[in-house]
Every structure is written in C-alpha cells, then in structure tokens.
Amino acid sequence: MDCVAKSPAAASNGMDAHGARWRALFVSDVHLQPNMLRTTEAFLGFLGTHARRASALYLLGDLFEYWAGDDDIDSPYPRSIVAAIREVTDAGVAVYWIAGNRDFLVGERFAAEAGVTLLPDPSIVSFDGQPVILSHGDAACTDDAAYMQFRALVRSPAWQQQFLSMPLDERKQAIEGMRLQSKAALRNKPAEIMDVNEDEIAVLFECAQSRIIIHGHTHRPAGHLYGEGESSRARYVLPDWDCDATPPRGGWISIDFSGVVRRHTLDGSEIVQESAR
Numbered sequence: 685m686d687c688v689a690k691s692p693a694a695a696s697n698g699m700d701a702h703g704a705r706w707r708a709l710f711v712s713d714v715h716l717q718p719n720m721l722r723t724t725e726a727f728l729g730f731l732g733t734h735a736r737r738a739s740a741l742y743l744l745g746d747l748f749e750y751w752a753g754d755d756d757i758d759s760p761y762p763r764s765i766v767a768a769i770r771e772v773t774d775a776g777v778a779v780y781w782i783a784g785n786r787d788f789l790v791g792e793r794f795a796a797e798a799g800v801t802l803l804p805d806p807s808i809v810s811f812d813g814q815p816v817i818l819s820h821g822d823a824a825c826t827d828d829a830a831y832m833q834f835r836a837l838v839r840s841p842a843w844q845q846q847f848l849s850m851p852l853d854e855r856k857q858a859i860e861g862m863r864l865q866s867k868a869a870l871r872n873k874p875a876e877i878m879d880v881n882e883d884e885i886a887v888l889f890e891c892a893q894s895r896i897i898i899h900g901h902t903h904r905p906a907g908h909l910y911g912e913g914e915s916s917r918a919r920y921v922l923p924d925w926d927c928d929a930t931p932p933r934g935g936w937i938s939i940d941f942s943g944v945v946r947r948h949t950l951d952g953s954e955i956v957q958e959s960a961r
C-alpha cells in the first residue's frame with residue numbers, strides 16, 4: 685500500500701472570526717435521499733446549528749444515498765442540499781469532502797457550487813499539530829474481496845468516463861440496479877468481512893505517522909483504543925443516520941481546540957473519548 689500524502693487542508697483557524705466552539709466536526713453516512721424526510725430534516729438542522737459553530741466541517745462519505753453525476757445538481761433535492769452546504773461555507777466554515785462508496789461521482793461542479801474542497805481518501809489533516817487520518821472507510825474493508833474488486837472498477841477513470849457519458853436517467857436506473865444487487869449480496873456476506881481489516885488500519889497508522897483515525901462506512905459507531913501510553917492509537921467510527929428507525933440513528937464526531945475528541949448522537953448526548961495523545 686502506498687503511504688498517504690499529507691493533505692494541504694490543515695489551515696489552522698484557532699482564532700477564527702466566527703467564534704467557533706469546535707476545531708472540526710466530522711459526519712458521514714447520512715445517506716440523504718428525497719424520501720427520507722426526517723433524516724434530511726435532521727441533517728439540515730445539524731448544518732444550521734452545530735456545523736456553524738465549527739471552524740471546519742468534514743463530510744466523510746456517503747452523505748448521499750447515491751450520486752449519479754454533478755448534472756443531477758439541477759434536480760430539486762440535490763439542489764436543496766447543495767444550497768444548505770453553501771450556506772455553511774458562506775457562514776465562514778471551511779467544508780471538506782471525502783467521497784464514499786455511494787457518492788464517489790461527486791466532482792468539481794458540486795465542489796464549486798457547494799463551496800467544498802474535495803480531499804483524497806485517505807487524507808492526513810493536522811489539527812493544531814495533531815495529525816489525524818480521515819477516510820470514508822470502505823478502502824480498508826479488504827476482507828470483502830468482491831467489494832474491493834467492484835471498488836477498483838468504479839473508481840477507475842475509464843469506467844467513470846463511460847458511465848458519466850450516459851444520460852442522467854439511464855445512470856439513475858443503472859445505480860438502482862447496482863443497489864438491488866448489492867442488497868442481495870449483503871444478505872450472503874458474513875458480518876465480519878464487512879468491517880475494516882485491522883491490519884490495513886495498522887498500516888495506515890504506520891504510514892501516516894498518526895495515532896488517530898476517523899472513518900465511517902461500517903455503521904458501527906465506536907471509539908476503539910489500541911495499546912497504551914506513547915504507542916496508543918485510537919480509531920473513531922462515525923454512525924450512519926436513519927431518523928425513521930426506532931430509536932433514530934445519527935450523530936457526528938468533534939475535535940475541540942484542545943484536541944479532545946467527542947462522539948455526539950442526535951439526541952444531544954456526548955461521549956468524551958480517551959484520546960491517543
């Protein structure tokens with residue numbers, strides 16, 4: 685595996701103008717889609733409140749249930765989400781984007797209109813001197829060989845160019861077909877291959893010379909601590925969002941200006957994480 689490049693996106697904003705409470709917030713796997721009204725409302729609520737109290741917001745993948753291409757921005761639902769993100773960036777919050785396995789077709793037009801900066805997966809971002817690895821998480825799920833093969837295909841420029849040359853409606857239909865196939869495949873997959881591979885995570889820590897990783901994708905929100913003292917490391921996993929579930933699911937992770945990491949749930953509860961420092 686190649687070592688990850690340091691992201692240039694580390695501009696520290698400690699004395700920022702809008703009086704931020706959080707150094708950065710992280711969110712992923714909201715799986716936004718027009719028929720998920722409650723989830724959409726909750727996410728828009730998050731953007732309108734918590735996100736504005738952050739110096740930076742990192743969208744770490746699968747914000748959308750699917751993304752058929754940036755020309756879909758002209759449809760009402762994507763347009764409303766892009767506008768809501770734009771309001772956050774216009775309010776002075778730096779917003780960054782790492783693609784997920786569902787919305788990797790987000791491109792330059794989305795970035796320009798939403799005002800977000802696209803980052804590679806993984807990225808290392810330094811928060812006040814503390815390097816943190818940010819990733820969606822699917823690339824570390826190497827035990828799922830079939831998925832890794834699919835990922836390599838759809839992330840290739842040739843496949844994407846060919847796919848994006850199809851009319852939008854056809855792309856949406858094709859994605860619908862892929863989603864059905866993936867749901868069927870999921871039923872036959874053992875749960876353990878759907879999690880990140882710990883060896884991959886160890887390699888990432890090593891390559892990045894970092895002791896903290898934040899990722900989503902697995903829908904297994906947690907704070908995993910490895911080792912003790914000087915060699916301790918932490919892997920924080922974001923939750924997915926579903927406000928139609930009982931109880932509603934969703935939440936985000938924060939880093940404050942002292943480097944303290946917290947996991948937050950939609951109901952307002954906070955877990956202060958022991959961090960690897």
Ligand SMILES: [Mn+2]
Nearest residue numbers: 746784785901
């Ligand atoms: Mn995902």
